[in-house]
Amino acid sequence: MKLSLQWINEFVEVDDYFTQPEVLAEKLTRAGLEVEEIINRRKDYDHVVIGLILEKDKHPNADKLSLCRVTTGEGVVHQIVCGAQNHKSGDRVVVALPGAVLPGNFQIKQSSIRGVESSGMLCSLKELALAEESQGIEILPTDAPVGTAFADYKGLNDIIFELKVTPNRADCLSHFGLAREISCLLGREIKTHEPKFEISAQSTKKEFALEVKSTDLCPRYTGRFISNVAIKPSPDWLKRRLESLGLKSINNVVDATNYVMMEYGQPMHAFDADQIQGRKIIVDVAQPDEKMISLDGSTLNLKTKHLTIRDSSRVVCLAGVVGGQNSGVSENTKNIFLEAAFFLPQVVRQASRDLGVETDSAYRFSRGVDPDSTMRASLRATELITQLAGGVAYGDPYDVYPSPVAKKVVTVKAQNVTERLGYTIDEKLLVDYMKRLGASVKETKAATPEASGEYEVEMPLFRFDLESEIDLVEEYARLAGYDLIPESLPVFAKSPTAHDKNYILNRKTARIFMGEGFYQAFNFAFVGAQEEAQFLGLKTKMNGIGLSLGEDPVRLLNPLNEQINVMRSCLSYGLFQNVLTNFRKGNHFGRLFEIGMSFQKGEEGAFKENLRLGLAAWGQVQNLWTQTQKHPLIFEVKSSVEQWLKQQNISAFSWVTPQDRSLIPNFCHLGQFAELVVEGQKVGYLSTLHPSLRDENKIRESVVLAEINLDVLYKGQPRPNRFGSLSQYPSVERDFAFVMKKSVRVDEVMKAMKKIAGALLVKTEVFDLYEGEKLMLGQKSVAFRLTFQDQNATLQDKTISDLQQKLVEGLENQLGLSLR
Amino acid sequence: MSETDKQLQEISDEALKAFNSSENSKALYDEKVKFLGKSGRLTEMMKLMAKLSPEEKKSFGQKVNEVKIRLESAYSNAEENLKRKEIEASMLAEEVDMTLPSVKPPTGGPHPVFQVMDEIVTILSRLGYSLRTGPLIEKDYYNFEALNIPPNHPARDMQDTFFVDQTHVLRTHTSPIQIHSLESEQLPLRIIGTGGVFRVDSDVSHLPHFHQIEGMCVDRKVSMADLKGTIAFFVGEFFGKGLKTRFRPSFFPFTEPSAEVDCQCPICKGNGCSLCKQSGWIEIGGCGLVNPKVFEHAKIKYPEWQGFAFGFGLERMAIIKYGIDDIRLLPENDVRFLRQMSI
Known part of the structure; x- marks a missing residue:
């Protein structure tokens, strides 16, 4: 998420980091809040200053150009050629001096224009990337201070941190939240803001009814009525703040609620109160088969487990996720009802996932908001709205919070922190860190001196991720710095166990095939259902050669695309694709082997994974000058397989071609095919590729494929190898x-x-x-x-x-x- | 010198000359017959003996014998020389152009991902870790819940998951292997879990099917320092001695405290290069102490038993180690690429 350093500066003093934001970024990163990018907006306006036009003359060699003498401070005068017409002497303008690089990598240099020296440029808003279109150069008000950096004058000197916030640190998803973290890291004071606005004598509760039925899913709900607001566009400062964080400005009221969300991390919603039927808000789960049209116009099919905000007859909002079109704030809105609530994270996440609606609000609620922040956010939003849109803030707001969330108390022992981290910690620092985190710390009364060093730590609600001692161990380590952790190698007082058997056997198989000239391949375990089925042909044929296929392949519910929508049933298809890819790349010779799983459905909803060896070989060995005798390629692969079998001490095997050729799988050559039978069991096949598959794909070389069921073949492996005496007599x-x-x-x-x-x-x-x-x-x-x-x-x-x-x-x- | 002595000398000289100038074994043999054969010149000289007195016989006989021995030895020397020359000549006749292309088919080689897997297994084996595997289609419980990722927990968003049905997923990490081991094995234990994992993610830097390797150590007393030392040992062995390791705080639901592991860039040794984006450090994986909640799921008592775990992406390790610039080369199986990677 994006965070503005200027905004953070309102809550904790970070002025000293504006010139060195990377130092603060490093501190945050080293504390677990990774700053992925620093966007320094100030850089866009380096060497861009406010100037005063002293004189404006005609360019001696061009009618449409003017020649200006511009001062950017006492005694500093620049001669600048300008193509615009809308300026006159005495105007205050934006001057880009040589060295400036305007947005779009527009470099300003000392230059000569039609024979006259020009040292800079007078800028339009478009050239400054501050407007889509502009007529002429920007003329500033007469009070614009000459010589001041334009970025400072316009408030464009902000620095934006792109922060990667891990799911446990929901408390840092706002400017106030991150400021609080920075105050903890730097040991600086946090500044709070007291919202100030006029509260009318009228009562929210009298004006509007509220009933929270699902208090289990919505532990806290606050609401305030504000009448007579004037909906209009937001002022520049507000637009700029939201836009610099990637949010779109909508209108003053909606922007105010978004602003508060970015400020305090509390998502809010403003209803058009006049659209709420029966002038009553109800918090309850959805009715069966209920639908809601969201703010962006899409229809959501709700389920009864989804929490909704409703009026007397319909859904007006999917709680914490998105508002309904029927009650959103529009330009005609006069009266609003302002919601700030605490919905349970899992409820909001469920609805967001089920309905595929991702919003900033749902993101924050799913990760958890601070139940203590609802009222503060409501007050702040009311302050902003009354400032921006006028209106009358009714008193007596709702705050339904029947069973306040209790703070967690965690017991931590200094000795345990030391043991977990592997170095002796500073107990005073432990207490200090916990206090800085916002916790209240109490030392447990120890019966003996040895039992001392134990503390009861009451965590603030916004750090709901800290719930046991080990969490506080991490906080200590993080705040003290992970670099303090020393390196030691633990002893292992036990005989190591054996590696997984198949890993050892696979390694041997790989070694043998590499020696035989094969390279190891890796293919994705998923394939296209249709493509694989078409390649393999009748399932019964594969089942007949010891490479069984299930009735249906194992389907993915959410495949990346339809070309990879099922788990593979064999390795042969993937290797065949590899042959095609290699041919397309001009590799007319190659040998590949792959060891991997094939998949099928098992009994009672289980799944079976079967370890396979797949081979693909194409092209003759390329040593043309020796005129090597050409034998069918399949014999080369066959000898490699036999070499492998021999090295596993398997001698009882045979290559069997079925009498009934119709049993041969579709992709295989009818005359060059054999099943491998090992000790009476069919374990796979070896075959030349069917000539039509070869021709269709314009392959001019012979291709051989093989696949073997390793689960069957590895049974009883590794076999012992016994020495048999060597004959002393002649043969x-x-x-x-x-x-x-x-x-x-x-x-x-x-x-x-x-x-x-x-x-x-x-x-x-x-x-x-x-x-x-x-x-x-x-x-x-x-x-x-x-x-x-x-x-x-x-x-x-x-x-x-x-x-x-x-x-x-x-x-x-x-x-x-x-x-x- | 008597007449016979002179003759003997002559025969000896001529024979030596003839032997040494013979050009092949056949000619040499003919010369031998000429001098030493049954009617050869030296044999003929022997016949003169009959006419001599007993004293003369003895000395003449001795002299003839000396010549005979000399000639025979000269013959066998010459014969050996010739044979050697003939063999040498025949070898030269079989001369080949050693620059002609070799004829044996090239040997194959490992896929870089599995090469890296084997290397890591070998390193960790030396610390007593043993390899375990597990199913690729995994129960939701093992992939998530047992690893402290309950349903509707935001941590599920960290791993975009392929679903097979309501209760089965394609495992998103190798960590379910930890749970299988904790459920079935004796403590203390040190295990490696490795194999394919899946995420709904496919772009220039992500494959939907990739590989991880992880280690877990469970013992009576296990600390972050033990973890850091173990990883530092691994980094030194795998990337090269002298490269420093550092931890950064992070979050994984199944470890607490958690850390991301950076090591000094093995390419520039920490000086800054394009691989490490000038930072001198590269991120290689994640680690932490086993979260007590994971032990709770596996019905193991904490803190009587404690543990740490660490994991790396094998594709990433291969990319760093071999400088591969495009991850999509890995599942393509282009033999030119595989040949390059095989050393």
Whole structure:
């Protein structure tokens, strides 16, 4: 919020900080009231002074220009060329001297205009940013003091602090409030203002009825009747004050109530008393299905928990939030009823949030106003209104306050403050600080000397945030300065516990994939419902590969936009989007992995989060000069996944392509797809991207995606790794080329080989694959290199040749393979 | 010198010359045969022995033998030389241009946010902190109420919240992890809570999904000084030794007293630069003593148990540490960016 230093100066002496506002700002910031910006309005008018035109001549070289001799103080005369026509000698004018920088970064320099030296400029109000439009230069009254800084003369030398007030410091949301805080910080006296106005003999209570029904929601309500006011625009000083804080000037009465709100933090409302039906104000909750049209013309649908101000037949104001159009002050208003009340913070906040109406009033009430300030604010507003709009202030005002809010008494022990802060505090200072905060302090009578140093502190109502000892610890620390807190490292007398298991496993997974050339990706956990569903296709297909989807995705009630309106059901879609983004940026090669949650609805309104690994790879390794053999990209990713499985000591896994191709998810390639089955459980998939998705997005490289359910895969991890002895005996290699039907899977052949040859077969590799003219249609030739080794002896030729024969026969019988 | 001695000398000289001038192993071998072979010249000389007297035989035999030994050793030296030269020549024939591009695919690397997460976890682990996680879709109670943010409290405005239903939100901070630990773990404890958090906020300096890390220590006696010392240790380890830490009073509902943490700007070491807006300090996070009301919710007795907690935004830490100038690069996953960040 914005606060004016001049205004604060009315309540606490801060004159000495006008030339060094940053020093005061730093003090406030270091006390927890962060000054985010200092707006020094004076700077706009540096080198702008009041001058007197001594002579006005024609410019020798230009008819439309004049040449003036202007004094800005005794003996100081400037020659200034001016383009305006409305001035004459003897006029007092605003002179911008060389060095001035007028609003809009307009720099004034010594210059030569049509061959004549000019040292400055005579200004119009527009050039000074004080009017939208202006005719000619500004001619000041004859009593304007020559040589005085224009900013001082016009009262434009204010300094505005943009203050970030934390939610607990509602007491600082006004000039008086901040002045009180400054007086506490600087140890300076707070100046109070006694409102003075004429009170008529007429009674508010006789003129107007008031009934507060909801005293629980509205603990205090004050009201005063003022008759015969004249509604008109506010005077300049008032406009300027409000506008410099970002408030719009409306009329004298509304401005007066806003002024008091900015001054004391007490929001107020003025009703047009003649619009209040039955001349009675009632404070009560809304009726069912009731509506109110607010001051700005929008219709509010009220709920029965919302507190309203009503007349005998309708709602006239949403309490503490916004007034009704039916009873607001207009230019025809003659009589007003002035409200200053204390509404409960949560009630006002609820209504403001429910109805989406944010006002300065609701902001302050939500954070809490001082129940003690209502009458003071009412008096001050009455003073201002009678000054600005005339009228008759009726006596005998309402002040309905059936159960006054009690002050809190907090017990604080100096020893506890010392222990919490970690340094020995000054007990005298503790008492002093509490007093400066406005509290009354009483030392508890101690039974023993050790028990001394305990105080009962009665906090003022405006500091309702201070309710226990720890709050006073903070006040002491803050006022003494956080820099006094020393640094120490606490000992930890306990064995540390283990890290979260998944964190450790994820770190290992990440390390392995980084080594395999993958970069780690991070995608938002929310996606567009429609886009993701369209990408994934039928849910049942995803459920079939161990990556289950819920019936419906988890929806956000208030998404930022419809492109991110649900929690993601998978990682694949986000990674696919990353591939597209990378292609758009010209990255035709890349490898990404992501570890993150997918979401779905669970039982009985709960939600399930499932940890996933997602992979995306596109483009071939770019080492063109070596003419690397091109193999399908999917095998590269497959080997990375296998490397990862191996490092988790998982050897029982297989890649299964479903017989029924209609089970393959929509975004996948029908011929390059496999489910990963680990120890009998489906845990995910690996696939080339469907060619039409690739083509639609103008991707000229092969793209491979994979996604794996880590919750399933991590079960039982980390597995122990046991040493198995290394054979001391030589191994023997034998090569075989088998011709087989294309439909025979290589891993079936390898499994069969292992079964036939048993423990002596220690390694099986594929070193050639041939499909072509030399073979019959529908056949392929696969060349294997088998390695045999015995743990306990040197293999004999006979043993190997027997094994070879057994293998050839067995494979022929079982799978129809023939030696090529 | 006798005639035979002369001949021997001649053979020896010629053989040495021939061996040393042979250009390859084959030619050398041929020369060896010429002199030392079955019908080589030295072998032929031996045949002269038959004509000599026993005394002469002995001395002649000795001389021939000496020559033979000399020649054989000369041969093997020459052979070794030639072999070495031949290998060297064959290596030169396999010469490559070392400036050709490398062929192994590049290794990948971590995302800067997770890199920072790991670094911080490593530092705090040394002080005995252990990592915990928690659900991203969190109950309102854990995200707010248990952290002393009751319904309709203005502190809720500090965190614009995504709602999933009446009782669930996307967690707005990692602090709910504190509550889960306080409810289920033995005291004293030191934990790290980290992971993704969400706020309804998206502009040049905010992501709607970002990451936090926080630490909490609960023990019998815990003070603001302990907190400040812990954070100072962390700052020194993470940003560099010698950088000062300072606290500024602030407000968080779940801590009291609360503080914002500034550290001396790691870029300019406190002298003022564009990152720290010439102030020499940058804000890195928030902290404070655990509010007794939080303990009350978790049914832990205060002041028998006391605690402190501190938290940082990982994106902010990454931005400061690596000088990243646009936060929106982080969720974009442009491989050029990730490659740059991987060191």
